[in-house]
Amino acid sequence: MSNLRQKWITAPLLKWIKKVLPPISDTERAAMEAGEVWWDGQLLSGKPDWDQLLEMGPPELSKAEQAFLDGPVEELCRMIDDWQIAQDQDLPQEIWDFIKKERFFGIIIPEEYGGLGFSPTAHAQIVTKISTRSTTVGVTVMVPNSLGPGELLMAHGTEDQKNYYLPRLADGREIPCFGLTSPEAGSDAASMVDKGVVCYEEYEGKKTLGMRVNWHKRYITLGPVASILGLAFKLYDPDRILGDEEELGITVALVPTDTPGVTIGQRHLPAMQAFQNGPNWGKDVFIPMEWIIGGQENIGHGWSMLMSALAAGRGISLPSLSTGGAKMAARTTGAYAHIREQFGIPIGKFEGVQRRLAEIASIAYVLDSAHQTTTRALDQGRKPAVVSAIMKAHATNGLRQAVNDAMDIHAGKAIMDGPLNYLGNVYRAVPVAITVEGANILTRSLMIFGQGAIRCHPYLLQEMEAATNDDEKAGVAALDALLPKHFLFQVKTFCRAVFHGWTGGLFASSPKGVGDAAKYYRQMNRYSAVLTLVTEISLMSLGGELKRKELISARLGDVLSQLYLLSAALKRFNDDGRPDGDKPLLEFAMRAGMHNIEVSLIEVFHNFPIRFVGQIMHFLTMPWGHSIRMASDRQARACAELIMKPSETRDRLTAGVFLGQEGDGIDLVEQAFLQSCETAPIRDKMKKGGVRALSESAIQEALEKNLIGEEEADKIRKTAAAVDKAIQVDHFDALK
Numbered sequence: 001m002s003n004l005r006q007k008w009i010t011a012p013l014l015k016w017i018k019k020v021l022p023p024i025s026d027t028e029r030a031a032m033e034a035g036e037v038w039w040d041g042q043l044l045s046g047k048p049d050w051d052q053l054l055e056m057g058p059p060e061l062s063k064a065e066q067a068f069l070d071g072p073v074e075e076l077c078r079m080i081d082d083w084q085i086a087q088d089q090d091l092p093q094e095i096w097d098f099i100k101k102e103r104f105f106g107i108i109i110p111e112e113y114g115g116l117g118f119s120p121t122a123h124a125q126i127v128t129k130i131s132t133r134s135t136t137v138g139v140t141v142m143v144p145n146s147l148g149p150g151e152l153l154m155a156h157g158t159e160d161q162k163n164y165y166l167p168r169l170a171d172g173r174e175i176p177c178f179g180l181t182s183p184e185a186g187s188d189a190a191s192m193v194d195k196g197v198v199c200y201e202e203y204e205g206k207k208t209l210g211m212r213v214n215w216h217k218r219y220i221t222l223g224p225v226a227s228i229l230g231l232a233f234k235l236y237d238p239d240r241i242l243g244d245e246e247e248l249g250i251t252v253a254l255v256p257t258d259t260p261g262v263t264i265g266q267r268h269l270p271a272m273q274a275f276q277n278g279p280n281w282g283k284d285v286f287i288p289m290e291w292i293i294g295g296q297e298n299i300g301h302g303w304s305m306l307m308s309a310l311a312a313g314r315g316i317s318l319p320s321l322s323t324g325g326a327k328m329a330a331r332t333t334g335a336y337a338h339i340r341e342q343f344g345i346p347i348g349k350f351e352g353v354q355r356r357l358a359e360i361a362s363i364a365y366v367l368d369s370a371h372q373t374t375t376r377a378l379d380q381g382r383k384p385a386v387v388s389a390i391m392k393a394h395a396t397n398g399l400r401q402a403v404n405d406a407m408d409i410h411a412g413k414a415i416m417d418g419p420l421n422y423l424g425n426v427y428r429a430v431p432v433a434i435t436v437e438g439a440n441i442l443t444r445s446l447m448i449f450g451q452g453a454i455r456c457h458p459y460l461l462q463e464m465e466a467a468t469n470d471d472e473k474a475g476v477a478a479l480d481a482l483l484p485k486h487f488l489f490q491v492k493t494f495c496r497a498v499f500h501g502w503t504g505g506l507f508a509s510s511p512k513g514v515g516d517a518a519k520y521y522r523q524m525n526r527y528s529a530v531l532t533l534v535t536e537i538s539l540m541s542l543g544g545e546l547k548r549k550e551l552i553s554a555r556l557g558d559v560l561s562q563l564y565l566l567s568a569a570l571k572r573f574n575d576d577g578r579p580d581g582d583k584p585l586l587e588f589a590m591r592a593g594m595h596n597i598e599v600s601l602i603e604v605f606h607n608f609p610i611r612f613v614g615q616i617m618h619f620l621t622m623p624w625g626h627s628i629r630m631a632s633d634r635q636a637r638a639c640a641e642l643i644m645k646p647s648e649t650r651d652r653l654t655a656g657v658f659l660g661q662e663g664d665g666i667d668l669v670e671q672a673f674l675q676s677c678e679t680a681p682i683r684d685k686m687k688k689g690g691v692r693a694l695s696e697s698a699i700q701e702a703l704e705k706n707l708i709g710e711e712e713a714d715k716i717r718k719t720a721a722a723v724d725k726a727i728q729v730d731h732f733d734a735l736k
Contacts, residue, residue, distance in 0.1 A: 322395035386452040
């Protein structure tokens with residue numbers, strides 16, 4: 001019976017798979033194999049195991065990590081004058097020296113090599129806090145600890161390479177950069193034309209096996225000041241010195257920047273940000289084989305090495321900057337909306353402003369939640385490649401929305417440049433974060449679902465590998481073993497998705513002990529089942545064409561992304577002990593995310609290339625159309641109030657924000673906010689008596705009406721002075 005099934009069912013099906021599904025490229029395979037299938041896989045299982053997520057627990061710091069945050073990180077933040085850094089277009093020497101002395105470049109390097117040996121969570125929190133003070137300093141600290149020579153050496157270097165370079169990287173004797181992006185190869189870095197040729201050359205007085213390499217790299221952060229360059233290039237062996245193959249693949253080597261033939265170019269100015277960034281070239285540079293990271297045996301393994309490093313680094317670096325920026329925007333904008341008055345009332349009382357405040361707070365809550373969940377997973381040794389892509393794209397997009405809304409609320413305060421402006425430079429930096437480490441447009445449309453659907457599916461990758469097996473008999477046997485399991489999976493998915501779709505998820509399961517949040521878990525189970533079924537139908541009906549239907553895959557990727565972000569928010573709420581004060585944040589975030597999920601799914605159905613298939617999917621999974629509304633105005637007001645009043649929720653939401661050096665913009669707003677809140681009862685008495693302003697004449701009027709006493713009047717004067725300082729902007733001599 002098995003032989004007949006293989007002959008009449010499995011073998012023809014194998015041919016069909018080969019026909020409709022293109023082979024997996026080396027780039028895709030490297031990306032898919034870079035990290036294990038983790039929670040992103042659960043979300044495409046149709047029935048997530050919530051206990052697996054909740055049992056991870058909250059992120060934790062060791063005593064040494066917390067001491068570093070409270071000590072050197074705090075001290076570094078106090079040293080920073082971001083306005084002056086922007087004017088000088090570089091860090092002052094004292095900050096460079098401090099960063100090196102305190103081993104900020106060695107955050108992830110093990111202690112045995114002279115580094116700090118900190119966890120991904122500590123690395124992320126360090127970068128987050130610094131970025132609330134200065135994007136430039138945050139990037140400068142971030143890059144050596146993210147995608148760069150240090151991480152690659154730790155994972156793939158030889159013992160000699162580790163022993164020599166890691167201590168020098170940790171204490172700043174070597175400043176690293178990594179050369180990946182070329183003029184011809186941006187988001188598609190694997191298409192680089194930078195080329196190395198295997199050859200023998202005389203090196204240090206003797207004949208040496210190595211490579212003669214030519215390259216042109218650009219957009220290289222820390223490139224202008226780097227002493228060691230991690231270099232990716234394609235290696236060829238036309239003379240067959242190493243074997244029978246001519247094209248050996250992408251290879252990664254370490255090249256001192258003072259090597260003959262290396263040219264370090266002048267600086268780029270990315271959106272006028274002051275972090276060091278620039279191009280470099282290599283002209284017939286001879287690189288000994290021993291400079292390859294991991295040695296000669298790692299020839300051609302460069303792309304998989306880079307994807308492995310990127311799976312971790314992309315989940316920490318830019319998400320940390322984005323989370324810090326969003327939290328800073330929430331803290332300062334809530335305070336400013338409280339102290340800034342128009343028409344006699346705080347601008348935070350206007351409903352249009354309240355909606356924006358609620359969105360800022362919600363974004364900060366979701367990004368911080370996802371940031372914590374991702375770094376917690378990395379702490380446990382996971383390398384979630386798809387999650388890292390989700391984090392990079394959605395964290396930077398979230399920062400863009402949060403900062404845009406904050407700018408609108410601050411109005412003129414945020415557009416007048418100078419030391420008092422704490423938002424303007426972040427606003428200018430956002431496009432940099434959006435475009436680097438894989439442009440968000442392509443990350444959304446190609447990477448998240450394109451890789452996620454294959455990596456996270458329990459059987460698809462194995463079936464594709466069976467289809468590409470050179471031994472057809474073995475491929476048929478492998479596929480034959482998978483088909484019954486896949487069929488049973490499809491039946492369960494179909495039943496679950498249709499049932500929950502028609503019943504609105506009312507009967508979906510939820511984990512025990514989650515209280516009022518159970519309703520959200522039920523909806524998440526519903527959407528997971530629907531996404532899984534829609535993915536199955538899309539792959540079966542479109543095959544390899546799905547890769548080229550980027551808008552369809554992008555929307556499916558949006559669903560997967562929202563499921564992850566919302567899962568993280570639920571986990572964070574549970575980790576925090578489900579505080580009542582945080583419920584408005586959770587409710588606003590969940591409603592916004594679930595509404596977006598439904599919008600994305602309906603757009604998939606309406607735009608599906610095979611129209612009747614789209615209609616069938618719509619009928620099966622969402623017969624009633626939209627079932628989740630965006631948060632109500634009442635919910636938005638409750639959410640906005642959380643960041644306009646002192647509370648544990650506000651402090652929890654904005655934990656890690658550096659509150660400013662005495663007298664700078666953030667400090668002035670924070671102090672005015674605290675004084676205003678303290679004197680709010682006095683001002684309420686004045687308002688009830690018909691006195692609304694904070695001017696001296698208004699205070700005198702309140703005294704004459706016996707609305708307040710002299711002591712209260714002094715407090716109001718101090719509040720008025722603090723508010724006046726906080727809302728001021730900088731002015732300069734006229735340009736000549």
